[in-house]
Amino acid sequence: MTQHENYTLIGPFTQILTMANLPESGPITDDELEVLEDGGIVICDGKIRLVGKYNILLKVAQEEHYKIEKITEPKVLLPGLIDAHTHICFAGSRANDYAMRVAGKTYLEIARNGGGILDSVRKTREATVIELVDLLKKRCDRHLSEGVTTCEVKSGYGLTVEEELKMLEAIKLVNTHHKIDLVPTCLAAHMRPPEYSDSKLYLQHVLENLLPQIKEQGLANRVDIFIEDTAFNEADSLEYLMAAKEMGFDITVHADQFSTDGSSVAAEAGAISADHLEASGEEEIALLKEAGVVATVLPGASVGLGMHYAPARKMLDGGLCVAIATDWNPGSAPMGDLLMQAALIGASEKLTIAETLAAVTTRAAKALNIKDRGCLGKEQVADMIAFDTGNYKEILYFQGKLKPTIVWKRGERV
Ligand code: NIG
Ligand code: FE
8 A cells, every 4th residue: 555545536527517717706717617527636645636537537546556446427517515604503494473364464574573583582482402412413414415515504593691601502512413514604693582672782792792602612703793773782782792803803784784874894893704785786885895895695585575685786797705504494594495596696697607506616615715625726625516517507407306426525425
Protein backbone atom coordinates (compact mmCIF):
# COMPACT_ATOMS: atom_id res chain seq x y z
CA MET A 1 0.00 0.00 0.00
CA THR A 2 1.13 3.53 -0.74
CA GLN A 3 0.46 6.75 1.09
CA HIS A 4 -2.71 7.12 -0.98
CA GLU A 5 -4.65 4.14 0.35
CA ASN A 6 -7.23 6.50 1.84
CA TYR A 7 -7.94 8.16 -1.48
CA THR A 8 -11.05 7.16 -3.41
CA LEU A 9 -11.84 7.96 -7.03
CA ILE A 10 -15.57 8.23 -7.69
CA GLY A 11 -16.95 8.24 -11.24
CA PRO A 12 -17.41 8.42 -14.12
CA PHE A 13 -20.17 11.01 -14.05
CA THR A 14 -21.82 12.10 -17.28
CA GLN A 15 -21.67 15.66 -16.00
CA ILE A 16 -20.15 17.26 -12.92
CA LEU A 17 -21.55 20.69 -12.09
CA THR A 18 -18.85 22.08 -9.86
CA MET A 19 -20.71 25.34 -9.04
CA ALA A 20 -17.21 26.80 -8.68
CA ASN A 21 -15.92 30.12 -10.08
CA LEU A 22 -19.35 31.73 -10.31
CA PRO A 23 -20.00 35.42 -9.57
CA GLU A 24 -20.70 35.87 -5.86
CA SER A 25 -23.73 38.06 -6.54
CA GLY A 26 -25.96 39.28 -9.35
CA PRO A 27 -27.20 37.41 -12.43
CA ILE A 28 -25.59 34.19 -13.69
CA THR A 29 -26.11 32.75 -17.17
CA ASP A 30 -26.08 28.99 -17.72
CA ASP A 31 -22.99 29.45 -19.90
CA GLU A 32 -21.11 30.45 -16.78
CA LEU A 33 -21.67 27.02 -15.20
CA GLU A 34 -18.60 24.80 -15.13
CA VAL A 35 -19.93 21.53 -16.59
CA LEU A 36 -17.32 18.81 -16.66
CA GLU A 37 -18.29 15.97 -19.02
CA ASP A 38 -17.18 12.42 -18.13
CA GLY A 39 -15.72 13.65 -14.89
CA GLY A 40 -14.38 12.03 -11.78
CA ILE A 41 -13.72 13.19 -8.27
CA VAL A 42 -11.04 12.10 -5.81
CA ILE A 43 -11.78 12.32 -2.12
CA CYS A 44 -9.82 11.64 1.07
CA ASP A 45 -10.74 12.11 4.73
CA GLY A 46 -14.09 13.60 3.82
CA LYS A 47 -12.64 16.29 1.58
CA ILE A 48 -12.32 16.77 -2.16
CA ARG A 49 -8.75 16.38 -3.43
CA LEU A 50 -9.16 16.44 -7.20
CA VAL A 51 -11.86 17.07 -9.77
CA GLY A 52 -11.13 16.28 -13.41
CA LYS A 53 -11.57 14.04 -16.44
CA TYR A 54 -12.32 10.51 -15.28
CA ASN A 55 -9.89 8.80 -17.66
CA ILE A 56 -6.96 10.87 -16.49
CA LEU A 57 -7.87 10.42 -12.84
CA LEU A 58 -8.30 6.67 -13.38
CA LYS A 59 -4.69 6.31 -14.52
CA VAL A 60 -3.45 8.16 -11.46
CA ALA A 61 -5.76 6.10 -9.25
CA GLN A 62 -4.43 2.80 -10.63
CA GLU A 63 -0.80 3.86 -10.28
CA GLU A 64 -1.29 5.18 -6.77
CA HIS A 65 -3.64 2.44 -5.55
CA TYR A 66 -6.65 4.59 -4.81
CA LYS A 67 -9.91 2.85 -4.04
CA ILE A 68 -12.35 3.14 -6.92
CA GLU A 69 -16.09 3.71 -6.49
CA LYS A 70 -17.48 3.00 -9.93
CA ILE A 71 -20.62 4.79 -11.14
CA THR A 72 -22.42 2.78 -13.80
CA GLU A 73 -25.58 4.66 -14.84
CA PRO A 74 -25.61 8.17 -16.36
CA LYS A 75 -25.40 10.56 -13.50
CA VAL A 76 -25.11 14.29 -12.92
CA LEU A 77 -23.10 15.27 -9.84
CA LEU A 78 -23.76 18.42 -7.83
CA PRO A 79 -22.55 19.74 -4.47
CA GLY A 80 -24.83 18.74 -1.57
CA LEU A 81 -27.72 21.16 -1.12
CA ILE A 82 -27.66 23.70 1.70
CA ASP A 83 -30.90 24.77 3.38
CA ALA A 84 -29.99 28.11 4.93
CA HIS A 85 -33.22 28.80 6.87
CA THR A 86 -35.40 26.34 8.78
CA HIS A 87 -37.37 25.99 12.01
CA ILE A 88 -37.42 22.18 12.09
CA CYS A 89 -36.94 21.78 15.84
CA PHE A 90 -40.58 21.88 16.94
CA ALA A 91 -43.34 19.73 18.39
CA GLY A 92 -46.95 19.52 17.26
CA SER A 93 -48.77 20.41 14.09
CA ARG A 94 -50.54 23.58 12.99
CA ALA A 95 -53.06 21.91 10.74
CA ASN A 96 -55.75 23.94 12.53
CA ASP A 97 -54.05 27.19 11.46
CA TYR A 98 -53.97 25.86 7.93
CA ALA A 99 -57.70 25.13 8.04
CA MET A 100 -58.39 28.66 9.34
CA ARG A 101 -56.19 30.25 6.68
CA VAL A 102 -57.80 28.49 3.76
CA ALA A 103 -61.17 29.42 5.24
CA GLY A 104 -60.17 33.09 5.06
CA LYS A 105 -58.22 34.12 8.19
CA THR A 106 -54.77 35.63 7.59
CA TYR A 107 -51.48 34.45 9.14
CA LEU A 108 -51.21 37.68 11.14
CA GLU A 109 -54.86 37.50 12.36
CA ILE A 110 -54.27 33.98 13.63
CA ALA A 111 -51.07 35.14 15.35
CA ARG A 112 -52.85 38.08 17.00
CA ASN A 113 -55.44 35.67 18.44
CA GLY A 114 -52.81 33.57 20.20
CA GLY A 115 -52.48 30.94 17.47
CA GLY A 116 -49.62 30.79 15.02
CA ILE A 117 -46.09 30.80 16.44
CA LEU A 118 -47.34 30.88 20.06
CA ASP A 119 -49.26 27.66 19.47
CA SER A 120 -46.00 25.95 18.46
CA VAL A 121 -44.33 27.54 21.48
CA ARG A 122 -46.87 25.87 23.81
CA LYS A 123 -46.38 22.47 22.19
CA THR A 124 -42.58 22.73 22.02
CA ARG A 125 -42.38 23.75 25.66
CA GLU A 126 -44.37 20.63 26.60
CA ALA A 127 -41.92 18.36 24.74
CA THR A 128 -38.84 16.87 26.40
CA VAL A 129 -35.38 17.22 24.88
CA ILE A 130 -35.55 13.56 23.86
CA GLU A 131 -38.90 14.08 22.10
CA LEU A 132 -37.51 17.11 20.26
CA VAL A 133 -34.38 15.17 19.28
CA ASP A 134 -36.53 12.42 17.87
CA LEU A 135 -38.72 14.81 15.85
CA LEU A 136 -35.75 16.78 14.56
CA LYS A 137 -33.84 13.63 13.66
CA LYS A 138 -36.73 12.38 11.49
CA ARG A 139 -36.85 15.68 9.60
CA CYS A 140 -33.07 15.56 9.12
CA ASP A 141 -33.36 11.97 7.79
CA ARG A 142 -35.76 13.18 5.13
CA HIS A 143 -33.72 16.25 4.23
CA LEU A 144 -30.49 14.25 3.90
CA SER A 145 -32.15 11.59 1.75
CA GLU A 146 -33.35 14.40 -0.53
CA GLY A 147 -29.84 15.80 -0.89
CA VAL A 148 -29.68 18.45 1.83
CA THR A 149 -26.28 17.87 3.46
CA THR A 150 -26.13 21.09 5.52
CA CYS A 151 -29.14 22.62 7.23
CA GLU A 152 -29.60 25.69 9.37
CA VAL A 153 -32.00 25.22 12.33
CA LYS A 154 -33.43 27.98 14.49
CA SER A 155 -34.63 27.94 18.06
CA GLY A 156 -37.55 30.30 18.67
CA TYR A 157 -40.37 28.09 19.96
CA GLY A 158 -39.09 28.24 23.56
CA LEU A 159 -38.99 31.97 24.31
CA THR A 160 -37.63 31.56 27.85
CA VAL A 161 -33.97 31.09 28.74
CA GLU A 162 -34.57 27.51 29.79
CA GLU A 163 -36.74 26.55 26.82
CA GLU A 164 -34.50 28.19 24.23
CA LEU A 165 -31.51 26.33 25.71
CA LYS A 166 -33.54 23.12 25.56
CA MET A 167 -34.12 23.62 21.83
CA LEU A 168 -30.47 24.46 21.14
CA GLU A 169 -29.37 21.41 23.14
CA ALA A 170 -31.68 19.21 21.06
CA ILE A 171 -30.16 20.71 17.89
CA LYS A 172 -26.65 20.10 19.23
CA LEU A 173 -27.47 16.47 20.09
CA VAL A 174 -28.82 15.75 16.63
CA ASN A 175 -25.87 17.53 15.06
CA THR A 176 -23.49 15.29 17.00
CA HIS A 177 -25.23 12.02 16.14
CA HIS A 178 -26.66 12.62 12.67
CA LYS A 179 -24.66 12.69 9.43
CA ILE A 180 -26.23 15.94 8.30
CA ASP A 181 -24.46 19.12 9.43
CA LEU A 182 -26.72 21.49 11.33
CA VAL A 183 -26.04 25.21 11.71
CA PRO A 184 -27.86 26.41 14.84
CA THR A 185 -29.31 29.92 15.18
CA CYS A 186 -30.79 31.58 18.27
CA LEU A 187 -34.22 32.97 17.40
CA ALA A 188 -35.30 33.80 20.95
CA ALA A 189 -36.54 37.04 19.34
CA HIS A 190 -39.19 35.22 17.31
CA MET A 191 -42.08 36.80 19.25
CA ARG A 192 -42.64 38.40 22.60
CA PRO A 193 -43.57 35.53 24.94
CA PRO A 194 -46.85 35.75 26.90
CA GLU A 195 -44.88 36.14 30.16
CA TYR A 196 -43.68 39.60 29.07
CA SER A 197 -45.83 42.63 28.32
CA ASP A 198 -42.91 44.72 27.12
CA SER A 199 -40.90 43.61 24.06
CA LYS A 200 -37.89 45.76 24.90
CA LEU A 201 -37.63 44.25 28.37
CA TYR A 202 -37.83 40.77 26.90
CA LEU A 203 -35.00 41.49 24.44
CA GLN A 204 -32.93 42.94 27.27
CA HIS A 205 -33.55 39.76 29.26
CA VAL A 206 -32.40 37.62 26.32
CA LEU A 207 -29.27 39.73 25.88
CA GLU A 208 -28.34 39.53 29.54
CA ASN A 209 -29.36 36.01 30.43
CA LEU A 210 -29.53 33.83 27.34
CA LEU A 211 -26.96 34.97 24.77
CA PRO A 212 -24.00 34.78 27.18
CA GLN A 213 -24.90 31.16 28.00
CA ILE A 214 -25.23 30.29 24.32
CA LYS A 215 -21.77 31.74 23.69
CA GLU A 216 -20.26 30.02 26.69
CA GLN A 217 -21.69 26.63 25.78
CA GLY A 218 -21.00 27.03 22.06
CA LEU A 219 -24.65 26.38 21.21
CA ALA A 220 -24.91 28.87 18.31
CA ASN A 221 -22.92 31.55 16.47
CA ARG A 222 -25.90 33.22 14.86
CA VAL A 223 -28.69 35.44 16.16
CA ASP A 224 -31.95 36.09 14.31
CA ILE A 225 -34.99 38.31 14.96
CA PHE A 226 -38.47 38.55 13.41
CA ILE A 227 -39.18 42.19 12.52
CA GLU A 228 -42.91 42.62 11.97
CA ASP A 229 -46.04 44.20 13.51
CA THR A 230 -46.80 41.08 15.49
CA ALA A 231 -43.19 40.56 16.59
CA PHE A 232 -40.48 43.23 17.09
CA ASN A 233 -40.20 46.82 15.86
CA GLU A 234 -37.27 48.33 14.00
CA ALA A 235 -35.75 50.42 16.79
CA ASP A 236 -35.77 47.62 19.40
CA SER A 237 -34.51 45.13 16.83
CA LEU A 238 -31.57 47.27 15.78
CA GLU A 239 -30.51 47.80 19.36
CA TYR A 240 -30.79 44.06 20.06
CA LEU A 241 -28.86 43.04 16.96
CA MET A 242 -26.04 45.54 17.56
CA ALA A 243 -25.62 44.21 21.09
CA ALA A 244 -25.63 40.60 19.83
CA LYS A 245 -23.07 41.52 17.19
CA GLU A 246 -20.92 43.13 19.83
CA MET A 247 -20.97 39.77 21.63
CA GLY A 248 -19.56 38.14 18.50
CA PHE A 249 -22.68 36.65 16.90
CA ASP A 250 -23.35 36.65 13.16
CA ILE A 251 -26.64 38.41 12.47
CA THR A 252 -29.54 37.32 10.30
CA VAL A 253 -33.02 38.85 10.13
CA HIS A 254 -36.59 37.79 9.26
CA ALA A 255 -37.22 40.88 7.14
CA ASP A 256 -39.91 42.34 4.86
CA GLN A 257 -42.26 39.37 5.02
CA PHE A 258 -45.43 41.50 5.12
CA SER A 259 -44.21 45.06 5.71
CA THR A 260 -40.88 46.59 4.66
CA ASP A 261 -39.54 47.17 8.13
CA GLY A 262 -36.74 44.63 8.33
CA SER A 263 -34.32 45.14 5.46
CA SER A 264 -33.12 48.57 6.57
CA VAL A 265 -32.36 47.12 10.01
CA ALA A 266 -30.54 44.17 8.42
CA ALA A 267 -28.46 46.59 6.35
CA GLU A 268 -27.70 48.87 9.26
CA ALA A 269 -26.79 46.00 11.58
CA GLY A 270 -24.46 44.50 8.94
CA ALA A 271 -26.43 41.25 8.86
CA ILE A 272 -25.00 38.32 6.93
CA SER A 273 -28.43 37.65 5.45
CA ALA A 274 -31.95 39.08 5.33
CA ASP A 275 -34.56 36.38 4.85
CA HIS A 276 -38.15 36.35 3.44
CA LEU A 277 -38.26 39.73 1.58
CA GLU A 278 -41.62 39.06 -0.07
CA ALA A 279 -42.53 42.73 0.43
CA SER A 280 -39.17 44.19 -0.65
CA GLY A 281 -39.06 46.71 -3.46
CA GLU A 282 -36.32 48.63 -5.25
CA GLU A 283 -35.43 50.73 -2.22
CA GLU A 284 -34.97 47.69 0.02
CA ILE A 285 -32.96 45.86 -2.65
CA ALA A 286 -30.63 48.85 -2.96
CA LEU A 287 -30.12 48.99 0.81
CA LEU A 288 -29.25 45.29 1.01
CA LYS A 289 -26.91 45.59 -1.96
CA GLU A 290 -25.12 48.57 -0.49
CA ALA A 291 -24.56 46.71 2.80
CA GLY A 292 -23.54 43.41 1.15
CA VAL A 293 -26.37 41.45 2.81
CA VAL A 294 -27.31 38.11 1.23
CA ALA A 295 -31.01 37.93 0.28
CA THR A 296 -32.44 34.56 1.28
CA VAL A 297 -35.84 34.00 -0.30
CA LEU A 298 -38.26 31.46 1.14
CA PRO A 299 -40.67 30.15 -1.51
CA GLY A 300 -42.07 27.55 0.91
CA ALA A 301 -43.60 30.35 3.00
CA SER A 302 -45.18 31.88 -0.12
CA VAL A 303 -46.65 28.52 -1.11
CA GLY A 304 -47.78 27.87 2.46
CA LEU A 305 -49.46 31.24 2.90
CA GLY A 306 -50.75 31.48 -0.67
CA MET A 307 -48.89 34.69 -1.32
CA HIS A 308 -46.50 35.96 -4.01
CA TYR A 309 -42.83 35.04 -4.09
CA ALA A 310 -40.06 37.42 -3.07
CA PRO A 311 -38.89 39.39 -6.15
CA ALA A 312 -35.82 37.23 -6.75
CA ARG A 313 -35.37 38.32 -10.39
CA LYS A 314 -35.30 41.99 -9.42
CA MET A 315 -32.91 41.18 -6.59
CA LEU A 316 -30.44 39.46 -8.90
CA ASP A 317 -30.73 42.24 -11.46
CA GLY A 318 -30.13 44.69 -8.62
CA GLY A 319 -26.85 42.91 -7.91
CA LEU A 320 -27.82 40.89 -4.82
CA CYS A 321 -26.52 37.49 -3.85
CA VAL A 322 -29.75 35.44 -3.68
CA ALA A 323 -30.04 32.20 -1.71
CA ILE A 324 -33.15 30.00 -1.62
CA ALA A 325 -34.17 28.16 1.57
CA THR A 326 -37.24 26.24 2.72
CA ASP A 327 -38.20 28.06 5.95
CA TRP A 328 -39.51 24.59 6.91
CA ASN A 329 -41.70 25.23 9.97
CA PRO A 330 -45.04 23.99 11.33
CA GLY A 331 -46.97 27.15 10.43
CA SER A 332 -46.20 28.98 7.21
CA ALA A 333 -44.03 26.38 5.48
CA PRO A 334 -44.72 22.77 6.41
CA MET A 335 -43.57 21.25 3.08
CA GLY A 336 -39.81 21.42 3.53
CA ASP A 337 -38.80 20.30 0.02
CA LEU A 338 -35.85 22.47 -1.02
CA LEU A 339 -35.44 21.24 -4.57
CA MET A 340 -39.14 21.52 -5.37
CA GLN A 341 -39.39 25.01 -3.91
CA ALA A 342 -36.27 26.15 -5.76
CA ALA A 343 -37.78 24.86 -9.02
CA LEU A 344 -41.11 26.62 -8.29
CA ILE A 345 -39.65 30.05 -7.56
CA GLY A 346 -37.20 29.61 -10.43
CA ALA A 347 -40.04 29.04 -12.89
CA SER A 348 -42.15 31.96 -11.62
CA GLU A 349 -39.37 34.46 -11.15
CA LYS A 350 -37.52 33.49 -14.34
CA LEU A 351 -34.28 32.52 -12.69
CA THR A 352 -31.72 30.77 -14.85
CA ILE A 353 -30.83 27.20 -13.92
CA ALA A 354 -27.44 28.52 -12.83
CA GLU A 355 -29.02 31.13 -10.54
CA THR A 356 -31.39 28.63 -8.94
CA LEU A 357 -28.77 25.94 -8.38
CA ALA A 358 -26.28 28.51 -7.03
CA ALA A 359 -29.01 29.71 -4.64
CA VAL A 360 -29.18 26.29 -2.96
CA THR A 361 -25.43 25.57 -3.01
CA THR A 362 -22.65 28.15 -3.17
CA ARG A 363 -24.82 31.20 -2.45
CA ALA A 364 -26.61 29.38 0.38
CA ALA A 365 -23.18 28.74 1.92
CA LYS A 366 -22.56 32.46 1.71
CA ALA A 367 -25.86 33.12 3.50
CA LEU A 368 -24.55 31.00 6.37
CA ASN A 369 -21.08 32.54 6.22
CA ILE A 370 -19.43 29.16 5.66
CA LYS A 371 -16.64 28.73 3.17
CA ASP A 372 -15.81 25.02 3.07
CA ARG A 373 -18.84 23.83 1.08
CA GLY A 374 -21.28 24.76 -1.65
CA CYS A 375 -19.06 23.91 -4.61
CA LEU A 376 -16.99 20.95 -5.78
CA GLY A 377 -13.44 22.20 -5.54
CA LYS A 378 -10.19 21.24 -3.87
CA GLU A 379 -10.34 21.18 -0.05
CA GLN A 380 -14.11 21.54 0.02
CA VAL A 381 -16.09 19.11 2.17
CA ALA A 382 -17.03 16.08 0.05
CA ASP A 383 -20.80 16.61 0.28
CA MET A 384 -22.17 15.51 -3.09
CA ILE A 385 -25.40 14.37 -4.70
CA ALA A 386 -25.96 12.43 -7.93
CA PHE A 387 -29.11 12.42 -10.06
CA ASP A 388 -30.23 9.68 -12.47
CA THR A 389 -29.92 11.79 -15.61
CA GLY A 390 -27.20 12.68 -18.06
CA ASN A 391 -28.38 16.27 -18.46
CA TYR A 392 -28.23 18.75 -15.59
CA LYS A 393 -31.12 20.73 -17.12
CA GLU A 394 -33.48 17.89 -16.16
CA ILE A 395 -32.96 18.46 -12.43
CA LEU A 396 -35.12 21.58 -12.14
CA TYR A 397 -37.18 20.71 -15.21
CA PHE A 398 -38.82 17.90 -13.22
CA GLN A 399 -39.86 20.49 -10.60
CA GLY A 400 -38.39 18.71 -7.63
CA LYS A 401 -39.71 15.22 -8.42
CA LEU A 402 -36.29 14.05 -9.66
CA LYS A 403 -34.49 13.44 -6.38
CA PRO A 404 -30.83 12.50 -6.01
CA THR A 405 -30.28 8.73 -5.98
CA ILE A 406 -26.87 8.89 -4.29
CA VAL A 407 -25.92 11.24 -1.47
CA TRP A 408 -22.38 11.43 -0.07
CA LYS A 409 -21.77 13.17 3.22
CA ARG A 410 -18.10 13.88 3.89
CA GLY A 411 -17.27 11.37 1.19
CA GLU A 412 -19.40 8.55 2.58
CA ARG A 413 -22.54 7.27 0.95
CA VAL A 414 -25.60 7.73 3.14
O1 NIG B 1 -40.12 32.40 8.85
N1 NIG B 1 -42.15 34.62 10.03
C1 NIG B 1 -41.81 34.18 11.11
N2 NIG B 1 -41.40 32.95 11.43
C2 NIG B 1 -41.51 31.80 10.61
C3 NIG B 1 -42.80 31.10 10.78
C4 NIG B 1 -42.80 30.34 11.99
C5 NIG B 1 -44.14 29.77 12.28
O2 NIG B 1 -45.17 30.18 11.70
O3 NIG B 1 -44.13 28.89 13.14
C6 NIG B 1 -41.26 32.11 9.15
O4 NIG B 1 -42.17 32.06 8.31
FE1 FE C 1 -38.39 31.64 9.16
